[in-house]
Amino acid sequence: MAERKLLQRDSDDEGSLLSKLGTDSPKPRVKFGGMFCNVEGAYENKTLNFESYNSSPQSVRRHVKIKNEEKCWSDTFSDTGSVSNFSSVSETRPSGDRAVGTETGSSRSQIVYQTGPGHNREHNGKRETDRLIIKGGKIVNDDQSFYADVYVEDGFIKQIGENLLVPGGVKTVDAYGHIVIPGGIDVNTSLQTSQLGMSPSDDFYHGTKAALAGGTTMIIDHVVPEPGASLLGAYDQWKDIADRGSCCDYSLHMDITRWHDGLFEEMESLVKNKGVNSFLIFMAYKDKFQSSDSQMYEMFGIIRDLGAIAQVHAENGDIIDEEQKRLLELGITGPEGHVLCHPEEVETEAVYRAITIAKQANCPLYITKVMSKSAADVIAKARKKGMVVYGEPITASLGTDGSHYWSKNWAKAAAFVMSPPLSPDPSTPDYLNSLLSCGDLQVTASGHSTFSTAQKAVGKDNFTLIPEGTNGIEERLSIVWEKAVATGKMDENEFVAVTSTNAAKLFNLYPRKGRIAVGSDADIVIWNPKETKTISAATHALTVEINIFEGMEVRGAPVVVLSQGKIVLEGGKLNVTEGSGRFVPRKAYPDFIYKRIKARSKMADARGVPRGNYDGPVHDVISMTKSVPATPSSRGPQCPGKGPLGPTRNLHQSGFTLSGTQIDDHIPRRSAQRIVAPPGGRSNITSLS
């Protein structure tokens, strides 16, 4: 229906469509502040660890420990917890003044610090980025906000608190009036995935550079092996390229493009040795990447057993394939054909199906790229029914809509092509932001995969050839702030949750990432909620020449970005080092997800009914063969592991298992089974005799 409406509307020229961008928000902009003031005394029972406050010898020991044995970082978190230290800190500060601090800026002169910034910089010129202190900011985690200074050394957060004792000559970063948040984590990028043999115009270097410019300090990229190729080979290839190119920490998802039994060992080794705990399965891209329902069921079972997370690209590839054919026959070859053949329902259907299968397999599910209202609704409903499912709207679906596919400007329309497509319904971004704010959707990503106009133009006469993907890695935090926080839908803590913390929890990076706490990585963003900027291809850090958010005015921008304890963005200047990004391995069985799954596995055992043996007459079956012809009917390629057994026909597969415990086991069963055996006999019945 929405398509039709749009068709009538598409007489609007591109100018008027564009002009509405960013300004048509129905709600008046909510003033910053107000709801963000903290409740008095809210800090007192927090779980954070401030042991390093005023005890520098201890912190040195800890620092060594962390440095040498990175794996122990989780222990260092748990064995601490001197609450009293912290509460004493909070009591020394008048909370009333703090509350208005952000709004009026009156608190700037309130706290006096010991070290002078100018002096330090000269003194420590060589390693100025290794040790620094962030002063005067409001630290915002996903659970609470509070005022404190942060001392960073060797890429870790060493101390949090007031009046920190720090070595002389550290650089001071001024965060007065700003908030200090954990760096964003972008859980869905495709910076290396080539389409039709073309590499994305933003590779790991440019992509991560743009990410840092937007306040994202970690990405999780998708490894897409060629169908049939080795997963480990692709993983090594990706890791190699990323190690050389990436400017920020990264991790990798593994996409499963063609399922066969041999992949099990590779998946196991990826999870156990390579630090991958998430696998993406495609329900779309028929004849290329698409998996059948049976294959999904099998993979979900394996993924659950490995303690990983199943991700799905949710679209019904069969329907899309048919619709593409139909549209091309109708003579529609432009980018609008892309959205016409990927209707919203097709996405919704696949989400629904994926959830059904995941429920059966008791596997945690993560839906990438939630692009439409109805798909988001399905996720929300499934969560209400208790499903362990997570939804990831992306920058594009939160920031803009699919009306641009009808733009007269081919290059512009093509820039929006991605799968699932942006919904033509203009109320979609608002709706998704609301669901994100209320917790029905949990994580934001960018789905960043950009291709230049020349690359997109490969499909100028056939929309199915247009390489898919939009930008969003740089704009993500600003757009979420603008659409959700500035409008009052969520507060700053929720903002941190959806841009960073939830992702870290889901993918088992927490609390190393996604939190400002002692011992966490020093991936920190100093965020200015009041800064306004206009997104434009002219100013962005990407190489792609069209920005789908062109002209959009957003509020909120990073002022300073710290990655691995080094300042990479300051004063609008990017200072990145190609290849400085580290691979961050992720362990299996993330607590956030698997606590529930484990409990359910215990409950889910099905039990049979103990019955006496049926010893009545058994019908003599004559011709069994005629109904047997096993025509492969699954979606996607036939799974080789399952070929030999025709599931419904394998008469004797488990004949022994149940009735083996019966007393009258021997004589009656034999005779009955002899009757049921098909006349021709089957080659797989070898265990009877």
Next chain:
Amino acid sequence: FAIRKQLPAFFKNMGSGSPMPRQKFCGMFCPVEGSGDSKTLDFQSLPGGSRRSDGQVIDRQTDISQPRVEIRESRGKSALQNLDDRSDRLLIKGAKIVNDDQSFCADIYMEDGQIKQIGENLIVPGGVKIIDAHGRMVMPGGIDVHTRFQMPDRGMTSVDDFYQGTRAALAGGTTMIIDHVVPEPGASLLSAFEQWREWADSKSCCDYSLHVDITEWHKGVQEEMEALVKDHGVNSFLVYLAYKDVFQLTDSQVYEVFSVIRDLGAIAQVHAENGDIVAEEQRRILEQGITGPEGHVLSRPEEVEAEAVNRSVTVANQTNCPLYITKVMSKSAADVIAQARKKGTVVYGEPITASLGTDGSHYWSKNWAKAAAFITSPPLSPDPTTPDYLSSLLSCGDLQVTGSAHCTFSTAQRAVGKDDFTLIPEGTNGTEERMSLIWDKCVVTGKMDENQFVAVTSTNAAKIFNLYPRKGRIAVGSDADLVLWDPDVIKIISAKSHNSNVEYNIFEGVEVRGAPLVVISQGKMVLEEGNLHTTEGCGRFVGRKPFSDYVYKRIRARSRLAELRGVPRGLYDGPVCEVSLTPKTMTPASSAKTSPAKQAAAGAQPVRNLHQSGFSLSGAQVDDNLPRRNTQRIVAPPGGRANITNLG
């Protein structure tokens, strides 16, 4: 074996556990005064041509003690005149005629199997048989839209053939059935159809029609479907989303089948279960050592049904094809249908006797024979509130049609699967019990009125499958398939007294209120006073035309609206990236069984056909000739492809 012994324990509280007190009959069934005046029925046969002057309020059913139905022959000379064909002429006097839209009192005269006159004081020839209804309800005979009599399943045949099955149907007040033709995969649809016709023509006791199931998909099937619709009176086809590797079709195939069905003006029916998941779950459950009938329901959870319903609704929406979900067995599947209808999809749902009358808790019965008797797909939901919920949705119109899915196998046949539940032949009884159960569950409890009862048991089915108004309505010119309904009779369903061949009735011991007193099929009384007078082979095949109005009026309007248009754009003349068409992305990893219908259209790989419609859109441009040539030459794949012949 020990069926009988076990019975009391399991059936103790069946039928009496209804939470609602039974409502007294009458009250809401009295027609509004004057409502009979503006009816569209044909009363030209009334003497003097005058319509009934006043809306007549029907007597309350206080006359229960009086003789229930009088059937009398006319005496004297006139009787002798019509001795030979006396059952062909029937007059029902004093009946309350119940259609789906209204109820009114009138007499019905029928002759030669058709209703000839309706009204009061009819002038009828002498010597007709007269049935005095004493104000009881006469309604159109039930239409059971889903039966599988005589169905072959893995070398066995269901125990109720067309004779036994239709006999049972008539005994329960159903005067027409629509049976499913199930061709073996690989066999011709037409020959299977002829086979079924042959069986039914020789045995059926009531009128019948046939659905055809699509068990595989290829080009030949499409032609046969066309022949069936145009020449053989079939307007409905069923596709299976379940029975992997046997009947199951892929989504692509379903899409194509639906498109063909829409073009033919037929109705797409779907057996909705996700066969892939079911196959996996079956394997898992067998591995766990569960081989009894409870494994059947464990391997087919409710979500799997709801998922498939959701998927088929999505495909039907895309193809703009009317959809009919057979066997709605669970709450969530019914909810999906109800929601889709709210969004405007043309979709119909068919709960069956079993899902309306009982639940799936019996799969856990200790008595294997009993548990196995309930095996059907999708299975009965173990949730005991399901029947109540489905009958509520049926009453409010979210579900429209009731079938029985009658497909019975004897216990000995079921025992083929005694060590492996996947081998148990599927199907339950229900054709005989359908009308009584719905009356008991819906009308007696006050969920629906008698008119709705007629709608869900007969009229809606007739409308959807284009039998209306020949069937499904009491009107002049309609077939004389009538039921004289007694709303007060109470009977207990039991395998001892039923007319089916099967030795186990899944509704055993259920007490129902409401039963047919007299059943008239083709103008002949086939049931009176509890006696069945059926004639084997007298049932006629009723052809059904395509483009049923009830369904296709909306579909047509939508087809017109659904035309898609592209955006007229200037030519893109910027740089185009050189793609070295790597064969690796081209290789179609032959997935699914590729249907031949597709190969014609897509012998060229769909994604690669660069120039398929390059001309059509930009043909209107001014600068058509030179610049386009240039750019297109760049995009052409290095090797060139056979289908690029028009580029010069």
